[in-house]
Amino acid sequence: MTMKDQVMTREATNSPGLRLPWAGRTVQLENVEEELAFLWKMSGDNMRTGQNTNVRTSILNLIICAPDIESAQRASALLRHLSSTHLARVTVLVLDRSSDAPAALTTWITLRCFSVISDIMRHCFEQTTLLVSGSAIRSIANIVQPLLKAHLPVYLWWLGDPPDNETIFNDLVELSNRVIVDSTTFFNPEQDLQTLASLSQAAPNSALSDLNWGRATPWRQLVAQFFDVVEYRPYLAGVNSIEIEHAAAPLATPTVTESGDVSPNPACALLLAGWLKARLGWLLASDSSENIHDTASGTYRWLMEGTASPRTTRTLGSPRVKTGKAGNAQMASIDIRPQVQSQMRPGSICLVRLVSNVEGKQATFTINREGDPDHVLTSVELSRETRPQRTVSLTAAQDTSELLHDELEITGHDYLFEQTLQEVAELLG
Template identity: 35%
Template sequence: MVAPLAPHGHGPSVSEAHHWTERADSVAGVETALARAWAAAAAGPPAEEADGSVVLRTRTRVLTLVVVAQRPETAERALTAVARLAARHPSRAIVVGFGDPDGPAAIDARASVRCHLAPGAAREACVEHVLLRLGGEATRHPAAVAAPLLVHDLPVLAWWTDDPPIGSRPFGELAEMADRLLVDSGLFRDDGRERLVALAGEAASGRAISDIGWMRLDPWRELIAGCFDRPGAAGFLPGARRLRIVVGRPGSVVRLPKAALLAGWLASRLGWRIERPLAPRRGGERLVAAFRREGGRVELEIEPRDPGGGPTLRTPGSLLGVELELGRGREHLAVTVTRAGDDLALAATRGGVPVVRAAGRLERFMDAIYLARSLEAVGRDVPFEEALPVAAALAGG
């Protein structure tokens, strides 16, 4: 196993010096509104450094970002994330929000030019933000509304926030026009099985996908992978016997994607094959499954637990703990990762004797962090693409 790369910083701080906003009531009118905003920017007061020197104001964009946000609060949160990244990832950002789907067809657009000056920069970088609020029939075709606003020859990242309707026509239309999709499997509805299976289908069709839920597993995967980089530990990997994953269940539904993805990652890295998909254990709430490995079987158990006064979970189904039991001849290795708040602690014992201790930390959740990673992604995320179909098959796909 190879430890995934750790998240990195997100560039120098910037200040928004100027912005200009125009309104439109049609998609065709958005380009006109942007032209008016650019004209106002050109005629506006020049940007100045602290010493009073004037800097150039320039239009900058390297991609088009399309965000679909079905709830008003999510649309505002997406705009905040985009604004945080404007200097490092200049783009034309199109945020599509939904109004009343049963009301009259309507488009209310707010087109903005926003200029940022980074410390020491010789130019003030200006980007375009477009917020579209759709009503009626338009809510059923967000991709068709956004398509005329894409910048020719620039790559497109499409982010469907909250619970994306993967497999639906609106989602498919958005996926068709994007070079990369961004979703969050931690927010999939109900137990997440249906969406996880559909997401695996999208990946199998060749779409490049980034998943916030998968990225949130990085600290867990890094600790586990790092444990087996220690002398003597890797020799136990062929003898895995049991994997237990504890997930938070603050309500009545056990959300599975994160646990399934972690199990799928281990299975895909170590060559385990699914023998039995997840199913409820008789007389209990736990879910059990089994893998076949060379020379034996690996039992999987997912235990839902009410976090109670424990860590505050961003989403149901967040991991609370992982236990992996392995054997080599008569020797036994037990690896546990526990969570206290946002802190993770790994402990490994060999024959009951402590041999490894390590610590990690869950990154404070910010949309901008994971949006930045998706914008910077190059090529395919092979570990994710190998873990996803296993996770989907475990979930019953």
């Protein structure tokens, strides 16, 4: 930390702060370690009195960066469901970017413990919360770094839109081994996905992940399962049409719902389209005259060039390899459009349909929510014969705490996601 940062921090920490009961008690920044040690001692004394056991784990640091106190409190509440991830220390940052806010920094600490085995054993981790405003925000990376547990990986969970080429964000990314976002909350989904694609290339040492990619996982699995059936496998090479529909609020213009979601939000649909494009080896057609790019409504159409040669059609789970235009080129298309749904979270996938033509025979593979937020129906229509439908639950895939838990279990890069981001950036141009 530079001398200027040290002076700024001392001045800022002398500023009065708010009372945040969920964040614990207020302390001076320079006393955080001492005060946390005291909390551990008090907790240990209480455990000996009650004949119980506290489990202190040290696996990872989690930084949660929030734009406001309400978002920070919601994120903090989710940590109750992450007892199995072995958090060592959580640092919650609330960045008050109000133009008239003075330079200020207020710090809270708490020891959070949750039952693991009844009340006999409890998982505990440390939580430090910082409310930072004014010019003090510029020094946030230097302020946070001493609070991290040394020699442990650092995960950054950034709430809201990722800023484009902002020093504060980039400095926090530099501190982190993994950066987690949730594109279902993006205010400008199209622009923000392109920002993420640029970030994954500009910061190769930081793994990047998106909770929305987890929401798309069951849809990707269901698509792949169609072609696990031997009878349907030949139709993978003949897919020439993809349709994806995403939920939108029943309003004609872009809006923010009462829960803070933006509608329309085609982020998950775009990720699914990018994944399918890569898995099928499709390339954007040189003729773009019939393409549609309507950001306001979340409607898109791209003409693609595929290949009808089974030798150059890869399975849906294989690594991405550019196939070029070799083989028997065939035209294909990807369509994304909104579906008005008042009972679903904006951006949720409502329908995926793949149409294939092989040797004069057509097969249609459909995954359809049919208005049900928790289940989908999968169906296959082959040569005008409809096969039995299957009902699949999607409940677990929509829980934010479960999605975050899964991301915190990943230690390295999710290369498939990062490759898909580049595909989305190519589609969006």
